Amino acid sequence: MRTSWLLSVSALSVVVAPVARAQSGTVDLVPPTSQDAPSAEAAEAAPAQDIVIVGQRASLVQAADIKQRADQVVDSIVADDIGKFPDTSVASALQRIPGVQVAVNSRNEVGGPIIRGLDDILTTLNGREVFTGAGRGFAFEDLPAEALAQADVYKSSSADLIEGGVAGVVNLNLQKPLRLKAGTTLAANVRAIYGERVGRTSITANVLAAHHWDGAGGEFGVLVNASVRQYQYSRQTPFNDNLLARNIPGVGGVILPAAQTGLNANGHYTRPQGNFALQWKPSVELEFYIDGLYAGDRTTRADNYILYDNVSAQSMTNVDLSDDCSDYQVGGNGFYSPTGSVGRYCVARGFTANNLNALTATEAHRNRTDNYQLGGGVKYDSGRLHLMADLSWVRSVTSDEGFRVLIGKPIASVTVRTNEGGQPLADAVGLPLADPSDFRFTYGLDDSFSRAAATLKAARFDARYDVGGIVDELQFGGRIAERKAEVSGYYQGGGAPGGAFATPISNYDLGSGFLGASSVAGFDGGATFSVPRTDYLLEAANQDVIRAVYGLPAGRPVDQAERGYSVRERTYAAYGQVRYDVPISGALSLDGLVGVRFTKTDRDIAGAGRVFDDAGGSSVVAVARSTSDSDFLPNASARLKIGSDLQARVTYAKAISRPGFGSLNPGINYTLSTSDYILNSGSAGNPDLRPQKSDSYDATLEYYLGRRGYLALGAYRKNITDRVVGQVARETIAGIEYNINRPRNVGSATLQGIEASGQVFLDFLPGAFGGLGVFANYTYADSEVTTPGDTLEGYALTGVSKNNYNVGLLYEKFGLSARAVYNWRSAYNLYEQTQGQDVRPVDTGVYFTRAQPQGRLDASINYDVGPNMTITFDGLNLTGAKTRTFRSYQDEVLVPRDYSYDERSFLIGVRLRY
Known part of the structure; x- marks a missing residue:
């Protein structure tokens, strides 16, 4: 049953105000002197007291103070x-x-x-x-922690916050030199990372140098920081492919996977990063600053597939x-059809497929990301007046080169279990795919390239005037920004010479x-199978050899209009x-x-799409659109302070999130399938x-235990309109039926919870036990699409886990700092496939x-x-999660x-x- 409005309590804080100064890892604590969230600059000016705490406890206390x-x-x-x-990453x-909440991506x-x-x-x-x-x-992983x-x-x-986040805003702050102690600061961090499954060791390193001094012209600070992270990974995934129905002689109607597929997503990346910051305070009232960042990613990766094609089996x-x-x-092809016939079928737990085709493939990619930010400005604080002006330039460029080749051979049989503790298993007799002989070309070549580049120029002005009294402050400001983005690329494919499985x-x-080896847990006992090599497929000369095999001209094609906007x-x-x-x-x-914040957005977007006609020909149609929208975003908050230990707050705010450019692209593309078992x-x-x-x-209620911690409860609710969701639907275009994936607005939805x-730091315990601390948090989230008549009405929003919690144990004493944290989230919908295959x-x-x-x-x-x-030691995913x-029908599991x-x-x- 859905709850309506959930009353409760939340919060977080400690009744001390830390001042972060990197002095041999210590943090000085002082009583709070302002009701505002403490800025780094305000923290610098606070006088130090005798109480000193260090390390992770100091960071937790400071974070809690910011919250309070x-x-x-x-x-x-x-x-x-x-x-x-x-943790080892920002997302972690x-x-x-x-x-x-977070999820593990294909790079582990x-x-x-x-x-x-x-x-x-x-x-x-x-x-x-x-x-x-x-x-x-x-992409948070592009920025080293x-x-x-x-x-x-x-x-x-x-x-005063930049609009654009219905869920919220995450602000990341880099180190600044005037936050550090006077004089020279040098810091370096080197770590070796061993991945148990990939079986290799990678390196990450970081070095920072800063100097903070007083001179004849005022106070100066300069900081440079550089890091590099290298990592190799292998993430193996056995899975049951699309489900289909079959009538098997002597058995009857059976539901089984069209194929048993295994994926080994593997590769290596290097992420260079560098940033600098310059600060000059010619007087106490005035500060000039400039800072910049570069963060990059260089990844070579491959998806190695193994596939046993159950559809091609001569018998089961x-x-x-x-x-x-x-x-x-x-x-008629055994997959879902809204006009198909109805019959009785039972799900297969296992079977043996005889005389079938088996495939392996390598989908090789070379990715590159370059992120830049450059900004500068001035701050003026004199008496009651506080001014800040900031100019910034941001640019991000990403590219993806992809090249996929499929090979395979007929095999005698494979024995399948569709669900062994949630895992599919497949074992072929004699491990035929380990033998590199007798492989043939199968299906088409996929040759692609895409590039996306975007630039943002922004100017921002903020002012605050301390009035005093009931009206404590007046705040006002504005922002102007222009963002340009361009996406381009190409895709081409070609049929295998002589047809699928015809040509060795x-x-x-x-x-x-050309051939290498890969493996996937759950397939053939984890034995290796032959696949096209990643490095071979990414060499330009070798690509031309492969293109010739598939009847394609040498060299990369020019960018295609329908692939860009x-x-x-x-x-x-x-x-x-x-x-x-x-x-x-x-x-x-x-x-x-x-x-209240007023925002106006003007947008021009141009794209194109390739449309097929009844005769099988196609044409590129250009499409352009201009839109404009304006919004008033009011907000209000109230905090009731009940002494120094207890406070309650309520807040209201209206927020917007603009659709992604890719979702707005007016172009449309169709692909005609080369297989009877894969829909257009x-x-x-x-x-x-x-x-x-x-x-x-x-609504929050917050109770603080001084330096020892806090207890908190809270409730929240979001009434969402025009939520954007992706949906696959059947569409008939020029007499041909396609599965079209298209984003749309869902009229309304709610998200509420507690x-x-x-x-708590247990420093009241005697001796060594006084270094212990514990922390925990729990979130309940209840969501529902509430648009009358919508296909998703009554269902939860995708991505929302109803329950999520963290439990952690801390220890810090005698130079030892340790932490163990367990994180858990409940099940959630990934995406809708109502009209899928x-x-x-x-x-x-x-x-x-x-x-x-x-x-x-x-x-x-x-x-x-x-x-x-x-010396540092870290263990990640120690439980081997x-x-x-x-596949979920009305929240019921059918097949993993x-x-x-x-x-x-x-x-x-x-x-x-130092």
Whole structure:
């Protein structure tokens, strides 16, 4: 049953105000002197007291203080020390925040953070908008954690924050020289990373140098930081391919996978990064600054496939039927069809497929990302007046070169189990795919290239005037930004010479380097199988040899108009906000914000699509659209302070998220299938997509235990309109039926829940036990599409786990700092496949691919061997958690889909600081 409005409590903070100064890892604590969220500059000016705490406890205390003093609902993570951000990546660290969830990507990295189940996040770096490629989002893995000083997650908005995140805003702050101690600071961090499954060791290193001094012209600071991360990975995934129905003689109607497929996503990447910062304060009131960042990614990767084609089998024996039997609607090819006939079928637990085709493939890719940010400005603080002006330039360029070749051979038989503890298994007699002989070319060649480049120029002005009294502050400002993006590329394919499985690869002089070996857990007992080599496929000369085999001309094709689009987007924003402070009685007071932000967006987008006609010909049709929209985004908050230990707050804010450029692309593409068992498919953008909007409400109750921690509870609700979702639907174009993937707006949806969190340091315990600490948080998220008549009405939003929690144990004493953290999230829908290819029971409603619950344990140990050196040990995914998905009909499991082996990694390193 869906709840309506959930009352409760949340929050986070400690009643101390830390001042972060990198002095041999110490942090000085002082009583709070401002109601505002403390800025780095404000922290620098605070006087030090006698109380000193260090390391991860200091960072937790500082993060809690930021939360307590903020006007919005904010959670933060602060670096333990220079180059020591909690966890090994930004995304891993963010998952410790209540309400933030993550997933493991194909590179075996924790990534894609979402806030309370929503991925519509605006990311800023040093307060400036950042992104990756032509998208709205930012690839957090592209920024090394060692470069960060602090990350703030804003779950509620205010007028002074840049608009664009319905879920929230994540601000990443780099180190600044005037935050560091006077004099010269040098820090270095080197770690070796061993991946258990890939069986290899990689290196990550970071070095920072800064100088902070007083001169005749005032106070100066200069900082340079550089890092490089290298990593090799292998993520193996056996899965059941698309489901189809078969009538097997002597058995009856059977539901089984069209193929048993295994994937080994493997590769290596190098991520260089560098940033600098210059600060000059000619007087106490005035500061000039300039800073810049470069972050890159160079990845060579491959998807190695092994596939046993059950559809091609001449017979099926040893069929083991489950008692999961239903009526299915089946088309002529055995897959789902809305006009198909209805019959009774039972799901197969296992079978033996005889005399069938087997395939292997390598989909080789070379990826490159270059992210740049350059900004500068001036700050003026004199008496009651506080001014800030900032100019910035951001550019991101990504490219992907892809080349895929499929090979295969007929085999005698394969024995299949579709579900062994959630994992599919396949064992071929005699391991025929390990033998490189008798392989033939199968199906088509895929040859592609894409490039996305985007540039953002922005100017921002913010002002604050301290009035005093009930009207405490007046805040106002504005921002002008122009973003341009261009996407280009090509795709070509060619049929195998003589047809599928007709021509041996030995007929061509491909050289001894063409074939290599790969493996997938669950397939043939983990034995190796022959595949085209990644490095071979990515060499230009070898590509021309392969193109000739498939009857294609040498060289890369020119960019195709239907594969690209261009965008120019201009945004204008202005805001006004009042901060009020109302004394009530004694230690009882009320403060908060009331404001509004106005934003206007003008956009021009041009693209093209290739459309096929009845005769099989095609043409490219250019499409261009211009749109404009304006929004008022009000906000209000109130915080009731009940003494120094207890406070409650309520907030309201309206937020928007603009659609991604790829979703807005007016072009459309169709692909005619070369197989009777694969439907024609296509993709299209939707230039009429509207910005998503939300009305967000938060209520928190926060109790602080002094330096020892906090206890907190809270409730939240978002009323969302025009939520953008992707949907695959059948469309008939020029008399041909296609599965078209097209984004659309869902009229309305709700997301509501509770958050509970707390942390306690047990320094009241005697002796060594006084170094213990514990923390935990829990988030409940209940979501529902509420648009009357929509196919998704009553279903949860994709990506939303109902339950998510973190539990951690800390220890810090005698130079030893240790932490163990367990993170868990419940099942969630990945994407909708209502009109997809899989056959499914009649009247099952919406069909999803759904992720299984997952928990993982991470741990770290740091030991100070001296005042300037720390030895570090980290273990990631110590429980060996797997990422599993299944096909879900009305939240019921039919057959597992993916079973991914996430990497268990171990790190050892040394950190130096002078």
